[in-house]
Amino acid sequence: MADADALPSGPRSDTKGIVDAAGLLARARFRRHPAAPALRPYVEQYWLIDWDLSQPYASHVVPHPSVNVVFQSLPGQEPFAEVAGIGLDLFTQKLEGRGRVCGVKFRPGGFRPFAPARPVSAWTGRRLLPLEEVFTEVPEGALDAVLSPDEEHARVAALDAFLLAVGPAPDPRADLAMSLAERIRTDSGIRRVGEFARAEGMSVRTLQRLFSAYVGVGPKWMILRHRIHEALEHAETGRDVDWADVAGTLGYADQAHLIRDFTATVGVPPTAYGPQH
Template sequence: MADASEPAPRSDTKGIVDAAGLFARARFRRHLAAPALRPYVEQYWLIDWDLPQPYASHVVPHPSVNVVFQTLPGQEPFAEVAGIGLDLFTQKLEGRGRVCGVKFRPGGFRPFAPEHPVSAWTGRRMLPLEEVFAEVPDGALDAVLTPDDEQARVAALDAFLLAIGPTPDPQADLATALAERIGTDRGIRRVSEFARAEGMTVRTLQRLFSAYVGVGPKWLILRHRIHEALERAETDAEVDWADLAATLGYADQAHLVRDFTTTVGVPPTAYAPH
């Protein structure tokens, strides 16, 4: 029997466009990292699919760096570092494939790659592991992707990360704590007020986030709003968008509609998963 005190990975669908459609076509699971890695890693995510017809998945990216190991049809297995995505991410799933990903906490990636600010990777994908990490363990690709047993894949991800780092960094810990606060406290609506409450100048806060998170605090506030609005659209056919806009801290419904449309590609009232 599982220990009731053991934390569990997230179970929400925030960021996933048409989550029901994705889950109907692919096996999507989340796992926690080893305890020593949890201050830095939010979760591992595993996807396997075997599809007779292609399917395009769409994700509104989180403020997280990901390391992704992939086996795709017609390609050699590969691994990449994906910085924080600024735009809607689309991935075509076809044939048979497997992906094993590491989703770092905002602020949690820098201790594994301390040579560069995290903003150096923002908006970039397909970064070879050797370009980002000082040393890459031999055999990591096969160890992660080959096992059919997913616990073996999780163990391989743990071994991969523990071989690389992390390098303790109090500034990374601070950035992670501040980003977590933004992600959980809907009362945080202005960067200037947040910085003042934390005893920092806006400029100091922005520099910290650039170096350790990869995007600014204002971007985080806005992205969390869109994630929440998207999840409401996924789960509630009768969303009161004016009320939701007020709850999320928008001046009016029009501002929410504009941000949602720009990020997701359709206005919220026209959004209908299929």
């Protein structure tokens, strides 16, 4: 099992990846909860969103390198659940009327022990439903158990029960992948895959294969995506930002490279970013 002491102790408290975080939080109730102790080495957090809107709102997220399992109750649709592989592009979700979403966000590398039959890269860029497409056995009534309760701790308990029923299967390579992915997330000095691989005593190809099988994206993609999340956090402040300085801090050769990557991911350059852009 992964070393829980080497991983963050609780859910994230930042808004990294959420475009116009203030706008979303003003319109929807967004909460995070930890998973049961046995699941925490694999699960970063549960996330719950409820909304009741008179006017539609489009939420945008720059996806993290994480697989999510998402239970959804949306206006005009039958409730459903899906496995969302790592999204490569900006994710947009229209919120309207009254709805509810309960999600499981796995740590990078933490999903494979629950669905060991295929490499995690098989799900990258895909959204799969029903859950039986991915998991060998899904507990009967899981969808209703997660979405029906108004009391959110009952929803969290149902998510725990679901995950404990479908896994996890111990896998030392998953533990290694989670550890390496966490290093990339927390160490801003990791900027080149070759140097990182050598520091870990492995070849670049071995590192890439491990990430494809257990994370779903390559280490270079992870490094670049974490840079964009950091840049987005700066843009979200609403203050004047010295983008040349930010580019240097994040390891870009120059400001132009940062602006190019930010624009390709978010849709607008950081210099023009603003809420509801």
